[in-house]
Amino acid sequence: MILINPTDRTFNSWRYYEFSDFILEFSFSIVYATVLFETGIQLTAWLNKWYSWDRRIKSRFVLQFILHIGIVSIGIILFFKIKFPHYFGYDELMLRQTVIISVIFSLLITAVFAAEYFFHKWHDVKLKTLEMEHLTTQAQLDALKLQLDPHFLFNNLSVVTALIEDQPSTAISYVAKLSSIYRYMLMNRTLNVIPLAEELEFIKSYLFLYQIRYGNGINVRIDEIGSAALSSVPPLTLQLLIENAIKHNLFSTESPLNIHIYFRDSQFMVVENNKIPKTNPEPSTNVGLKNIMERYRLLSDQIPLITDENLFFRVEIPLIDPHHSKL
Incomplete structure (x- = not known):
């Protein structure tokens, strides 16, 4: 010593x-x-x-x-x-x-x-931020690819052309909703989460296009947001889920695709649809669902819960407190 x-x-x-x-x-x-x-x-x-x-x-x-x-x-x-x-x-x-x-x-x-x-x-945190930016960018690219797809543009332009002759006021609304979709993605392309209310407004514009095209073939019911309005979700989450439902199901006026968006305990947003599987289903890579799961892995301690039954498909999305997210 x-x-x-x-x-x-x-x-x-x-x-x-x-x-x-x-x-x-x-x-x-x-x-x-x-x-x-x-x-x-x-x-x-x-x-x-x-x-x-x-x-x-x-x-x-x-x-x-x-x-x-x-x-x-x-x-x-x-x-x-x-x-x-x-x-x-x-x-x-x-x-x-x-x-x-x-x-x-x-x-x-x-x-x-x-x-x-x-x-x-x-x-x-730095690594997760970089990974989150990559996933967010990928989700935006996937959405843009879908919307810039020639078939998507051709179908929407055909609808507008038909509406101009018969329903000019509806055609104006259709073009306005179409432009709001692109504006939303451009404004939120760098964000990890956005207010739930903004995501819901965006999806209403997005669904308007499909409901004009398919009429009563697609029915969407969105419950009151209530106290969940203070929460956030990753951008384009709802779009990816709705596209997933449309892609994998047959629907018509007689057998519509019913999509129900509701909120449970102000902690979860639930997106549920009935199942009418296609006779010749398209090959599925589950890219949209995987993207959502990966973003939640980085943003929150909770992950979405997927329930796939014979008659319905349900995804429960945890709502994120923007002040307590991981990033």
């Missing part, structure tokens, strides 16, 4: 040391430093399992600091119970000095592990 207690009294005691005493003293110092750091490492690993840093940084720091001091102090006190020759100077003064040094190093070690947590957290 001479190496960590350089007082005049200790220096004078060196005169009585033999070479083996210096080796022993050096070994004690190495063991002391090893115990300090190894205890911090093992304690951090143990607390990470039972009391992680997430959302309780202050209490975790204090807990780890106190436990570290306690464990090391107990070891030091037990060490000083050993009877060494008097010239080693292992007395009450050295005990107090060693404990004080332990407190200082315990504080520094705990601070290092806290800084390590902040660094890894920052790095994880």
Whole structure:
């Protein structure tokens, strides 16, 4: 302990040391430093399992600091119970000095592990942000591909042409809704989440196009939003779900596709439709559903719940508090 207690009294005691005493003293110092750091490492690993840093940084720091001091102090006190020759100077003064040094190093070690947590957290958030931007961009590209598809444009232009002759006022509304779809995507292309009310307004414009084309072949019922209005969802979530329902089902005026959008406990938005499977179903890659699931994995602790029964298909979308999302 001479190496960590350089007082005049200790220096004078060196005169009585033999070479083996210096080796022993050096070994004690190495063991002391090893115990300090190894205890911090093992304690951090143990607390990470039972009391992680997430959302309780202050209490975790204090807990780890106190436990570290306690464990090391107990070891030091037990060490000083050993009877060494008097010239080693292992007395009450050295005990107090060693404990004080332990407190200082315990504080520094705990601070290092806290800084390590902040660094890894920052790095994880950065990676998740980049991944989220990629997924959001991919969702927008998928939606744009669908809407810029020649068949999509041709069908909509054909509808407008027919409406201009017979229902000019409806044609004007149709063009206005079509333009609002593109405006919505351009305005929200860089956002991770948007207010639920905006997503619902967008989907009403989007559904207007289909209902003009298919008439009563598609029936959509949207319940009152209520207190869920304060929540958010990833952009284009509803569009991807509705496109999924239209893509995989047959429908007509006699056997319509019924889509019901409602809100459960102000925590979930539920999109449910009856199933009328196509005779020759299109190959499905579930790209839309996978995109939604991946974005929720990054944004929230909850993920959408999919229920696929014989008569209906349901997706429960967790509503996100914009102030407590992961990104």
